[in-house]
Amino acid sequence: MINQVYRLVSPRQFEVTYQDFSLKSDMIVVRPTHLSICNADQRYYTGSRGKEAMAKKLPMALIHEGIGKVVYDPKGEFANGTKVVMVPNDPTEEDSFIAENYLRSSRFRSSGYDGFMQDYIFLKRDRLVEIPEDMNPFVAAFTELITIAMHSITRFESRSHKRRNTFGVWGDGNLGFIMSLILKKKYPESKVISFGKTQYKLDRFSFVDETYLIDDIPESVKIDHAFECVGGLGSQYAINQSIDLIVPEGSISILGVSEYPVEVNTRMVLEKGITMIGSSRSGRADFQNTVNLYKEYPDIVDYFSTLIGEVQTVTSIQSIIEAFEKDLTSSWGKTIMEWKI
Numbered sequence: 001m002i003n004q005v006y007r008l009v010s011p012r013q014f015e016v017t018y019q020d021f022s023l024k025s026d027m028i029v030v031r032p033t034h035l036s037i038c039n040a041d042q043r044y045y046t047g048s049r050g051k052e053a054m055a056k057k058l059p060m061a062l063i064h065e066g067i068g069k070v071v072y073d074p075k076g077e078f079a080n081g082t083k084v085v086m087v088p089n090d091p092t093e094e095d096s097f098i099a100e101n102y103l104r105s106s107r108f109r110s111s112g113y114d115g116f117m118q119d120y121i122f123l124k125r126d127r128l129v130e131i132p133e134d135m136n137p138f139v140a141a142f143t144e145l146i147t148i149a150m151h152s153i154t155r156f157e158s159r160s161h162k163r164r165n166t167f168g169v170w171g172d173g174n175l176g177f178i179m180s181l182i183l184k185k186k187y188p189e190s191k192v193i194s195f196g197k198t199q200y201k202l203d204r205f206s207f208v209d210e211t212y213l214i215d216d217i218p219e220s221v222k223i224d225h226a227f228e229c230v231g232g233l234g235s236q237y238a239i240n241q242s243i244d245l246i247v248p249e250g251s252i253s254i255l256g257v258s259e260y261p262v263e264v265n266t267r268m269v270l271e272k273g274i275t276m277i278g279s280s281r282s283g284r285a286d287f288q289n290t291v292n293l294y295k296e297y298p299d300i301v302d303y304f305s306t307l308i309g310e311v312q313t314v315t316s317i318q319s320i321i322e323a324f325e326k327d328l329t330s331s332w333g334k335t336i337m338e339w340k341i
């Protein structure tokens with residue numbers, strides 16, 4: 001069959017390409033229905049990813065957050081119409097110690113390998129996970145971002161000490177919201193403190209114990225473990241502030257992506273014996289755990305719906321551009337594309 005792939009060819013410019021795909025393969029065919037824009041996609045769309053990376057990775061279909069419906073399963077295990085979330089990481093080998101998303105041989109969609117902006121996606125059997133039939137599709141669309149927080153919490157649990165009285169989450173955007181909410185659900189007895197730059201954003205974190213603007217933190221505030229969900233240059237300030245507030249031997253999980261290296265107060269990392277945990281992307285197990293989380297705490301999906309920002313119906317390349325432009329000027333939440341192209 002002929003598939004249409006919508007690729008970014010240069011900043012703010014998309015082109016359609018046609019790919020022939022044989023239905024005789026073992027791949028499951030999924031029709032995307034709701035796609036969600038990640039900051040990483042925006043760095044390619046705007047060209048801020050840097051000349052070298054742009055030259056190396058483009059042309060490429062963007063988007064690694066999305067859901068769809070199964071339209072063809074050669075083994076018939078998934079009924080046609082089954083709603084699924086698609087896993088963007090594609091491992092080519094297994095390792096007993098290194099998770100699939102850290103293997104240098106793995107391919108990741110919309111980072112050097114075509115993402116979900118296509119008419120149909122051809123997926124290996126373990127690259128999709130069924131989602132609850134009645135789940136809000138606009139929330140399900142950004143499940144991948146939720147798996148990022150789930151994955152980092154799994155890493156945190158196996159690498160940090162067990163005193164978890166107080167968590168500090170830096171970032172008053174999407175990932176900070178998701179991280180704060182999951183921590184509060186998983187550790188109801190622990191205090192969760194969210195740190196941000198903007199009061200009206202922090203006002204939406206109604207479920208946490210305390211929120212602080214980063215330039216107005218009382219001296220008494222101390223945390224056992226920190227999660228940095230900021231990225232860019234702001235991550236430098238966030239990491240160093242968390243180093244200042246952390247109780248010795250705590251852990252700092254770093255999730256924000258920075259285009260340039262940031263300066264970290266290593267002297268205090270050493271003096272306090274801090275464990276720094278880097279966390280990037282996620283794998284199939286994190287998707288399954290996230291779908292289980294939706295089932296265990298159905299109210300969490302309602303909280304996540306606070307993050308639905310702009311919604312754009314996509315029927316043409318022009319409407320793809322409109323979605324990305326809207327996302328750039330939106331001050332809160334995720335931009336979701338209803339994929340009807």
Ligand SMILES: NC(=O)C1=CN([C@@H]2O[C@H](COP(=O)(O)OP(=O)(O)OC[C@H]3O[C@@H](n4cnc5c(N)ncnc54)[C@H](OP(=O)(O)O)[C@@H]3O)[C@@H](O)[C@H]2O)C=CC1
Nearest residue numbers: 039171172173174175196230231234238255256257280281
């Ligand atoms: N590790 C991974 O696998 C993944 C990482 N990411 C990365 O995580 C980061 C966050 O993503 P997302 O939440 O969607 O982005 P957002 O832009 O929605 O959130 C970042 C928020 O942090 C705020 N901020 C800036 N500086 C500080 C500071 N010093 N302390 C506290 N808050 C601050 C920003 O405010 P303002 O806008 O006013 O500056 C913004 O509200 C990005 O870098 C993204 O690329 C995303 C997905 C996966």
Ligand SMILES: O=C(CO)[C@H](O)[C@H](O)COP(=O)(O)O
Nearest residue numbers: 038040108110111148257281
């Ligand atoms: O968003 C992400 C995962 O959800 C990662 O930040 C993204 O994969 C980083 O990719 P790149 O190196 O292409 O910026």
Ligand SMILES: [Zn+2]
Nearest residue numbers: 038039040064
């Ligand atoms: Zn992403």
